[in-house]
Every structure is written in structure tokens, then in C-alpha cells.
Amino acid sequence: MRDTSSSKFAAAAGLGITLGAAFLIMLLMILIMSETPGKTIYFFFAGPWANTYYLGNMLNAAVPLMLTGLGISFAFRASMFNLGGEGQVYIGGLAAASLALALPGLPGILGIPLALAAAVGAGAVIAGLSGLFKYKWRTDELISTFLISNALIYIVDNIITGVLQDPESNLLVTRKIAVQYWFTRIMRPSNLDISIFFVILLAVIAYFYLYKTHQGYEMRMCGLDPEFARYGGVNVRTYFLLPLLISGGLHGLAGAVSFMGTQHMLFKGFSGGMGWNGIAVALIARNNPLAVIPAALFFAYIEAGAKSAMINADVTIEIAAVVQAVVFYLITAQALYSWIDRKHRRRSA
Amino acid sequence: MNSGEFSIPIIHNTVSIMTPFLLAGIGGLMTELAGMLNIALEGLILIGAFFSVVFAAYTGSLMLGILLGILTTMLFAYIFGAVTLYLKANVFITGLAANLLAGGLTTVLSFYLFGTKGVLRFEGLPSLPVLRIPALHGIPVIGDLLFGHNILVYFGWASVLLAWILIYKTPFGFRLRGTGSNPEAIEAAGLKPGNYQMAGILISGLTCGLAGAILTLNLGAYVPNISSGRGWIALVVIYLGGRTPFGILGASFVFGLAESLSNYAQGYLDIPADFILAFPYIITVTAMVIVSIIKYKTQGDSK
Structure with a gap:
């Protein structure tokens, strides 16, 4: 993708059209399916801004998406696919929770970095496995990351609802981690915590x-x-492995960050959607780490809006998935961008 | 379910388990040969599963249900293909989009039409007709392999033969393969590679629609995310089957057998259900890595 000023304009306009189309389709769905479309649309768009509680929770939900979006950007930048984000987030959360539950007496200054390192390590190992297969035998990482991640999801399910299950709870959750592992909240009464600053720094x-x-x-x-690159003396195979290690590590970290400031425990399926949304975030951000921040906020907004519409009106949260699918369909459509580019050139010529 | 005294339930079950892999694999082969890795198979199966049982319940006819289910799946495949080919979008990303959309759309529609996001049971739905030739059921192994299955299983067998003829014995198949291996030659001959890729995508819509129909019509119910990774496993089946119809038949048999064995083991050993669910993914990725090692060792460092 060349970065001339004209194609930059096309990129921005293409993004606008993509997001506009996504919202239009969502509006259409609400008009068809909701019995109170006005109310539903209101809660979808305005709900996340209603008060500090909703706003803070939306920002909080964006934090793991920034991490998964960064993780995917690294893989995509190196032309590697990582479709195993869901499982890597899940195992990262599990690693952090297991460490915190195993060492409840550790002071936070030691415990938190250790838990985060465990999460990064777990995610990196899992994604790195696919990288290693590609490095050694050219096994297609697009499929292997997905398959390994899916196998893992069931195994983590089993651990959360088995060994780690809170015996006093009727829900499928682990026990709570000790208080010194909790991230400090910064926008009460919402769940937003200080991790957002560290993630932006990252x-x-x-x-x-x-x-x-x-x-x-x-x-x-x-x-x-x-x-x-090969001609220029770069050891190309190294970059089969390294981007996936980084990508998996960031996904693992997202798993830890998503619960250490929020629920302080894991529940079955807590990672749901973070991996796929990370791909969408990276695509919107065009794999630029700085652009990942607003892109993650945008996705958190869609999710928060859908949640608000579900709670206050009569649609189900999966309309967010349909909106996301439309974004996925159009975001890479080259024909769209070149069409805009041509129009733009003709006008400025 | 089975009448013969030599009946081997594992083989009988293998055949019903393998059929969705087989059908999705045959469809995926068509796009694969046209030079596209079709990761939308998973979503296509899910769409087929949902719409065939819903249409069957609304019309009260299995045949109409299957037919309309397939048509809906082909329409869904067409949208995926049109965005990919005409808007020139990245096929992997649009494939993900199709999978995401399938998951979201089936849930939204299930909630809108039936008020639940859970299992949809359809009482009074006729069950799929089963081919019974009692005299032949008794033949060991062959009896279980060939008889006593529902009719959609035979569509699976037929698809192998039809695909083989289509790919190797018709001008269409020749051009389809050319689209994948040498698109410049296809263009030089005045043909449009995009048309053959679209044809491949539509065929995969057709076969995945059938694959989905088997899943729900056998149950008489729709379970959320009932495709549960079969489309992805089918991609590996295509690869393991050496990108030929009969290879895919063999590979899907192996996967069906493995899953059938693990179901059987679950009845005797106390394996947690989660591990049984993880099992197909584990054997798939293991098989995939083993084959890539063999390929790497025999072909060397060249692609």
C-alpha cells in the first residue's frame, strides 16, 4: 500500500464508507427486528456515553482490544496470520490466574509482574508453536494457529470449571485472586483501571x-x-517465528489485563471475541500500532452500544457481530479504494 | 440402527461422521484448485445447517428444507465471492467475515424468529429416509460402510465421483485447474479466471449447504455453532487428501474414524467431555504437521 497523499485520502474515505455501510446495515437490522426501533437506536448510540459507569466500562473493554490489535498488527506486518487469538487470550488469562491463585501471599509489586509474565509466556508459547512449525517445516500457520487455539479453548474450559472452579459459586468461575493483584481503578464506579496507560505506552x-x-x-x-528481503540478506525464516511469538505474547497479556482489573477471576468463555476483534482492530488501523488505539476504542464502542441496546431494548448483542462482519468484508476491498482514488484524482486534476 | 450380526457400530458411525467433512472438502477443493483457500467453509456449513432445518420446519418438507437451505447457503457464498472477486478484497479476511457473519446472523435470526439463542427443537419433523437393504447389511464391514445410512450420506459418496468427473473429464474442470495453476494462460485464452473462482465458490456453497443439512436434519434440531470447526477440519482434509476427490474421501474416512473411536472411548473411559471436544482439533493439527514434515523432507526447501 503506497502512502501518497492521494491514496491516504482514499484510505480514509474507504474506511469512512466501510464503517458507514456497517452502521447502515445495523440500523436496517434494528428497524426490521426491533419493536421499538427508536429506543433501540438511541440506546445503541447514546448508551455508552450515558454516565461515567458506562463510559469507563467502554474504555476498559477497549484495553484488551488494543493489545490483541497490536498482536495481530505484528503478525500482519510480517505477512503472517494468527487466527488463534481467542485461545491465546484464554490461556494468557489462565496462566495469570493460576499464578495468582497459587501464590496468594506474594506482594503486588512482585506478584503482578510475575502474573503478567506468565500470561505473556503462555500466549507466546502457544502462538510460537505454529511459528516453529512454519519455521521448521513450512506448516501453514493460518490453519495451525486456529486449530491449536480451538483445542486449547476446551482444555482451558475444563481447567476453569474443574481444578480452579470456585467451590462456593454456582457459576462457572474460578476463585478470586488476592487483592494485591488487583489493578487500581481510576474512574469509579466503572471498571476502568490504570492498565490503559501502560497499554497505550506499549x-x-x-x-x-x-x-x-x-x-x-x-x-x-x-x-x-x-x-x-532474502536478497537483501535477511534471514526470512526468523520472521516466521518472531512475529508469532510477539503476537501470542500480546494476546496472552490481553487475557491477564482483561480480568485483573475487572472481575478478578476467570469465568468460562471470558475471552470470547477478543481475538477476532483484534483482527478487525488491526485491519482498521492498517497495522499501525498507534492507530490501533482509536480502532480499539471504536470496536469497544460497538460492543458497548450493542450491550446497552440489549439491556435497555429488545435486540440481542450478536448484532455487533454482524456489524463487525460487514467491516471485515469491506475493509480490504481494493476496488473500493482505487475507485475513490480515481474520483479524487479526477477532481483534483 | 443396524441389523446385521456382524455389524460394527464404529464403522457405521464413521460413515455418518465423515460425510460433512467429505462434502465440505469436495466443495473446498473446487476453490482450492481455482487458487483460493476457502476459509469460509465453516460459516457456509453453519448457514446450511440453520436454514435447512428452519425451512424444513416451516414447509414441513425435508426436500424443500434441504433445497432452500442449499440455495440460501449458495447466496451466502455468492456474497462472499462477489466481495472477494469484484471488490478485490483479501480472501482470508472476507472468509473470516463470512464465518463471523454466519455466527452472528444465525444467532440474531434464532433470537428474532424463535426468541431463544439456545437449542432449537423442531417437533414432528420427519427424519431423513434411510437406505435399507436387509439382505446386504449382514456383509461384514461392507454392510456397515455402504448400507443403512440416511440418503444424504449417499449424496456425499456421489459428490466424490461427480467432482472427479467434473475436475478431470470436462473442459470446465480443465479451466478451473488452469485458473489455479496458470491464470495468465486462462486470460490469454480469453476466459475470465474470476468466473471459475466464482463457480468454485458456488459449488462449495452447494456442498457445504448439504453438509450443514445433515447435521441438523439428523438431529431434528439446531444447536448453536453446530458446525463446530468442521469447515476448518475440511481444509486440512483437502490438504491431506492431496487435493484430489478420492484423496479427500480417504482423509475424511480417517477423520471420521478417529472421531468415532473417540466417541466410543468416551462411553468406556471416563474422559471429560471437554477433552472429547478438543480431540478433533488435536488430531487435525497433528496430522497437518506430520504431512508437512513428510512433504518438507521429500521436497526439500523448495516450495
């Missing part, structure tokens, strides 16, 4: 890594043109 670091370091340059080169 996005900035990711940007510098990708654009200002030698390794980041090589990774992007392998993504753009592996033959050219």
Missing part, C-alpha cells in the same frame, strides 16, 4: 520497534516482499 513502544529499529525494519520488509 503501543508507542511497538510503533518505535516496528518503524525505528533494525529488527522492525527487517520484519516489515519480510512482510512486504520476502524475496527482496
Whole structure:
């Protein structure tokens, strides 16, 4: 994708059309399916802004999406696919929770970094496995990441509802982690916690890594043109493994961050959707780590709006999935961008 | 279910379990040969599963249900194909979109039409007719392989033969393969590669619609996310089957057998249900890695 000013305009306009089409289809669905469409639409759009509670929760939901979006951006930048985000988030959360539950006496200053490291490690190992298969035998990572992740989801389900299950709860949840592991809340009464600042900082670091370091340059080169990179003396196979390790690590971290400030325990299926949404976030952000931040906020907004519409009106939250699907359909449509580009050129010529 | 005294339930079950893999695999093969890895198979199966049982319940006719279910799945496939080919979008991302849309749409419609996001039971739905030739059921192994199955299983067998003829014995098949292996030659001959890719996508809509119909019409119910990874496993089946119809038949038999064995084991050993659910994914990825090792070792570092 060339970055001339004209194609930048096309990119922005294309994004606008994509998101506009997604919202139009959602409005249409609400008009057909809701008995009180006006009320539903109101709660969808205005609900997330209603008060600090809803607003804070929306921001809080964006935090893990920033991490998964970053994770996918790394993979995509190197032209690697990671369709195993769901499982990597899930196992990351499990690793952090297991560590916190096993060491309840640890002071927070030691415990939190350890729990986060466990999450990063678990996610990295799982995604790294697919990277390793690709590195050694060229096993297609698109399918292997997905399959490994799906197998893992059932196994983590079993651990959450088995070994770690809270015996005093009727829900499928683990026991709560000790208080010193909890992230500090910053926008009461909402669940928003300080992790949002660290994650934004991480996005900035990711940007510098990708654009200002030698390794980041090589990774992007392998993504753009592996033959050219090989010719330039880059060990291309390294970049089968490294991007997936980073990608998995960030997904694992998302799993930890998503519960250590919010519920303080895991519940069955807590990672649902974070992996897929991470792909959408990365696509909207065009794999730019800084653009991942607003893209994640946008997705958190759609989810929060759908949730608000479900609670206050009569539609189900899965309308968000339909909106997301429309975004997925159109976001890479080259014909759309070149059409805009042509129109734009003709006008400015 | 089975009358012969030599009957082997595992083989009988293998045949019913393998059929969705087989049908989805045959459909996926068509796009694969045209140069597209079709990761939308999963969503197509889910759409077929949902709409065939819902239409069957509304019309009271199995045949209409299957027919309308297939048509809906083909329409869904057409949208996926049109965005990919005419708007020139990335096929993997649009494939994900199709899967996401299938999951979202079936849930939204289930809630809108039936007021629940859970299991939909359809009382009084006729069950799929079963081919019974009592005299032949008694033949060991063959009896279980070939007889006593519902008619959609035989569509699965037939699809292998039809696909083989279509791919290797018709001009269409020749051009379809050319689209994948040498698109410039197809264009030079004045043909449009996109047309053959679209044909492949529509065929995969047809076969995945059938694959989905088997899942729900056998049960007389729709279970959320009933496709449960079969479309993804079918992709690996295509790969393991060496991208040929009969190879896919063999590979789906292996997967069906493995799943049938694990169901059987569950009855005797106390394996948690979660592990049984994880099992198909584990064997699939294992098989995939083993084959890639063999390919790598025999073909060397070249692609």
C-alpha cells in the first residue's frame, strides 16, 4: 500500500464508507427486528456515553482490544496470520490466574509482574508453536494457529470449571485472586483501571520497534516482499517465528489485563471475541500500532452500544457481530479504494 | 440402527461422521484448485445447517428444507465471492467475515424468529429416509460402510465421483485447474479466471449447504455453532487428501474414524467431555504437521 497523499485520502474515505455501510446495515437490522426501533437506536448510540459507569466500562473493554490489535498488527506486518487469538487470550488469562491463585501471599509489586509474565509466556508459547512449525517445516500457520487455539479453548474450559472452579459459586468461575493483584481503578464506579496507560505506552513502544529499529525494519520488509528481503540478506525464516511469538505474547497479556482489573477471576468463555476483534482492530488501523488505539476504542464502542441496546431494548448483542462482519468484508476491498482514488484524482486534476 | 450380526457400530458411525467433512472438502477443493483457500467453509456449513432445518420446519418438507437451505447457503457464498472477486478484497479476511457473519446472523435470526439463542427443537419433523437393504447389511464391514445410512450420506459418496468427473473429464474442470495453476494462460485464452473462482465458490456453497443439512436434519434440531470447526477440519482434509476427490474421501474416512473411536472411548473411559471436544482439533493439527514434515523432507526447501 503506497502512502501518497492521494491514496491516504482514499484510505480514509474507504474506511469512512466501510464503517458507514456497517452502521447502515445495523440500523436496517434494528428497524426490521426491533419493536421499538427508536429506543433501540438511541440506546445503541447514546448508551455508552450515558454516565461515567458506562463510559469507563467502554474504555476498559477497549484495553484488551488494543493489545490483541497490536498482536495481530505484528503478525500482519510480517505477512503472517494468527487466527488463534481467542485461545491465546484464554490461556494468557489462565496462566495469570493460576499464578495468582497459587501464590496468594506474594506482594503486588512482585506478584503482578510475575502474573503478567506468565500470561505473556503462555500466549507466546502457544502462538510460537505454529511459528516453529512454519519455521521448521513450512506448516501453514493460518490453519495451525486456529486449530491449536480451538483445542486449547476446551482444555482451558475444563481447567476453569474443574481444578480452579470456585467451590462456593454456582457459576462457572474460578476463585478470586488476592487483592494485591488487583489493578487500581481510576474512574469509579466503572471498571476502568490504570492498565490503559501502560497499554497505550506499549503501543508507542511497538510503533518505535516496528518503524525505528533494525529488527522492525527487517520484519516489515519480510512482510512486504520476502524475496527482496532474502536478497537483501535477511534471514526470512526468523520472521516466521518472531512475529508469532510477539503476537501470542500480546494476546496472552490481553487475557491477564482483561480480568485483573475487572472481575478478578476467570469465568468460562471470558475471552470470547477478543481475538477476532483484534483482527478487525488491526485491519482498521492498517497495522499501525498507534492507530490501533482509536480502532480499539471504536470496536469497544460497538460492543458497548450493542450491550446497552440489549439491556435497555429488545435486540440481542450478536448484532455487533454482524456489524463487525460487514467491516471485515469491506475493509480490504481494493476496488473500493482505487475507485475513490480515481474520483479524487479526477477532481483534483 | 443396524441389523446385521456382524455389524460394527464404529464403522457405521464413521460413515455418518465423515460425510460433512467429505462434502465440505469436495466443495473446498473446487476453490482450492481455482487458487483460493476457502476459509469460509465453516460459516457456509453453519448457514446450511440453520436454514435447512428452519425451512424444513416451516414447509414441513425435508426436500424443500434441504433445497432452500442449499440455495440460501449458495447466496451466502455468492456474497462472499462477489466481495472477494469484484471488490478485490483479501480472501482470508472476507472468509473470516463470512464465518463471523454466519455466527452472528444465525444467532440474531434464532433470537428474532424463535426468541431463544439456545437449542432449537423442531417437533414432528420427519427424519431423513434411510437406505435399507436387509439382505446386504449382514456383509461384514461392507454392510456397515455402504448400507443403512440416511440418503444424504449417499449424496456425499456421489459428490466424490461427480467432482472427479467434473475436475478431470470436462473442459470446465480443465479451466478451473488452469485458473489455479496458470491464470495468465486462462486470460490469454480469453476466459475470465474470476468466473471459475466464482463457480468454485458456488459449488462449495452447494456442498457445504448439504453438509450443514445433515447435521441438523439428523438431529431434528439446531444447536448453536453446530458446525463446530468442521469447515476448518475440511481444509486440512483437502490438504491431506492431496487435493484430489478420492484423496479427500480417504482423509475424511480417517477423520471420521478417529472421531468415532473417540466417541466410543468416551462411553468406556471416563474422559471429560471437554477433552472429547478438543480431540478433533488435536488430531487435525497433528496430522497437518506430520504431512508437512513428510512433504518438507521429500521436497526439500523448495516450495
